[in-house]
Amino acid sequence: MASGQQSAKSKNINASSPAIDYVATILETLKKDSKYKKAAELAFNQWDNTLLEITKLRSKEDKMSSDKRIEREKEKDMRIFSLEQEVQELTRRLNTIAGNKMSDANPDITDLSDPxxxxxxxxxxxxxxxxxxxxxxxxxxxxxxxxxxxxxxxxxxxxxxxxxxxxxxxxxxxxxxxxxxxxxxxxxxxxxxIDGSNSxxxxxxxxxxxxxxxxxxxxxxxxxxxxxxxxxxxxxxxxxxxxxxxxxxxxxxxxxxxxxxxxxxxxxxxxxxxxxxxxxxxxxxxxxxxxxxxxxICLKWLDKGTKVDKASFTFYTKSGDNVRRTIWPAVYRHANGGLMAKGVVQAN
Structure with missing residues (x-):
């Protein structure tokens, strides 16, 4: 390898280090003297290879650090996700309990999260x-x-x-x-x-x-x-x-x-x-x-012969004043509650 190429290589690898540049300058100077040229070139090559190895090791270390950092970030994200899931589950359970207590025997309060x-x-x-x-x-x-x-x-x-x-x-x-x-x-x-017979x-x-x-x-x-x-x-x-x-x-x-x-x-x-x-x-x-x-919830049927409650029932195929048959019951929130869905009757 020519000395010019070696110098360029060393300079390219370690241009940011003053100490390395100083050593490279000494080796370049020694190579100009025929007495030390061969030894200087050998030392230069060894030095250059050492610098290259150091660079590779640093690059590998940086990659490992980056991988570890990514791995730590993944672990942290997974832990955060797990904790968020726990919080959501606890919140759901607390809301269910609180909602049940609030709505217990109180039909005016409804848990909107309940399907x-x-x-x-x-x-x-x-x-x-x-x-x-x-x-x-x-x-x-x-x-x-x-x-x-x-x-x-x-x-x-x-x-x-x-x-x-x-x-x-x-x-x-x-x-x-x-x-x-x-x-x-x-x-x-x-x-x-205490035992099988005494308590x-x-x-x-x-x-x-x-x-x-x-x-x-x-x-x-x-x-x-x-x-x-x-x-x-x-x-x-x-x-x-x-x-x-x-x-x-x-x-x-x-x-x-x-x-x-x-x-x-x-x-x-x-x-x-x-x-x-x-x-x-x-x-x-x-x-x-x-x-x-x-x-x-209360379901209501109209008896045969009774007057049709037109506010709570619609007609099937025949309309009239009196009930012949309840086809489908009306739905009330509770026994004395409001109407939630009309029923269907067949009239005489």
């Missing part, structure tokens, strides 16, 4: 009439060829499912509330089991409960009442959640009840005919969710 809030359920119930009910009608109409008989079959389902869900919900609530009462008894009068009541539990009540500036009775109120809210929320995730179980239970009533052929039809299965399944889910509201 199954009363107004939404009323809309969905009306959609079932417009869609699934219509499909079921076409199925029966193709078989029976008689509108009156078709309607007789279809109007049976909403009322029967409403009665079924109401009875089942009340039975469940009674059992769950009994378990809650048992739980409060256990907490209020705890017992320590000792731990009366300190009453003292602890009393201290908690004093710190909360409320009586033990108030504390117990508040705890029971929260437990009742959680029970209803639990019943509601279980319905959302297990509609098929509710459907099978409904079929089983009718099988016990000696209607096995009818229940087979409900299970095997797609249009009827879909209609009944949707009704079961929505009616159960309506009943699980606090207070429960």
């Amino acid at each position: 199954y809030r009363p107004t939404k359920l009323a809309e969905m119930f009306k959609e079932v009439y417009n869609e699934e009910w219509t499909e079921a009608f076409h199925h029966y109409d193709a078989i029976l060829k008689d509108e009156d008989k078709v309607l007789e079959n279809l109007v049976f389902f909403p009322k029967d499912i409403y009665d079924f869900c109401t009875a089942l919900f009340n039975q469940q609530s009674e059992k769950l509330e009994k378990h809650v009462q048992d739980m409060f008894s256990v907490m209020a009068d705890p017992v320590f089991q 000792v009541p731990v009366t300190a539990g009453k003292y602890i409960n009393a201290q908690i009540s004093i710190r909360n500036d409320s009586s033990p009775r108030d504390a117990s009442k508040e705890a029971k109120t929260e437990a009742r809210i959680l029970i209803k929320q639990f019943q509601k959640t279980m319905t959302i995730s297990s509609t098929s179980d509710l459907f099978e239970l409904y079929r089983a009840v009718w099988s016990l009533k000696g209607k096995s052929e009818w229940t087979q039809q409900v299970a095997s005919v797609a249009a009827i299965h879909k209609f009944v399944s949707k009704l079961l889910k929505l009616v159960w969710l309506m009943i699980s509201q606090d207070p429960p």
Whole structure:
């Protein structure tokens, strides 16, 4: 390699270092003297290679530092994302609890984040009439060829499912509330089991409960009442959640009840005919969710022969003053609440 090329190389690599430039100048000077030229060129080449290696190492170190920095940034971003998710989940849970407490037995307060809030359920119930009910009608109409008989079959389902869900919900609530009462008894009068046969009541539990009540500036009775109120809210929320995730179980239970009533052929039809299965399944889910509201959403039918309530019902195909048949019930926020969706009647 020529000395000019070597000088350019060294200068290019380390132009910013005065110490390196000084050494390079000395080597260039020595090369001009024939006595030291060979040794100087060898030293120059070694020096140049050393500088190149240093540059490579520095470049590698910079890259490693950059990679580590990027990795740290990724870890930090992932941690931030994880924490944000936790905050969102905690916020959602707190909002749910707070919303349930606020809306408990207060129909005027609605949790707008709830996809199954009363107004939404009323809309969905009306959609079932417009869609699934219509499909079921076409199925029966193709078989029976008689509108009156078709309607007789279809109007049976909403009322029967409403009665079924109401009875089942009340039975469940009674059992769950009994378990809650048992739980409060256990907490209020705890017992320590020494062995398989001997147990000792731990009366300190009453003292602890009393201290908690004093710190909360409320009586033990108030504390117990508040705890029971929260437990009742959680029970209803639990019943509601279980319905959302297990509609098929509710459907099978409904079929089983009718099988016990000696209607096995009818229940087979409900299970095997797609249009009827879909209609009944949707009704079961929505009616159960309506009943699980606090207070429960109310469905209203008009009795045959009564005067048509035109403010709450529309006509099916025949209008008139008196009711012949309620085709679809009206939806009210609760037993004494406002109308949320009109029903449909067939008049005489």
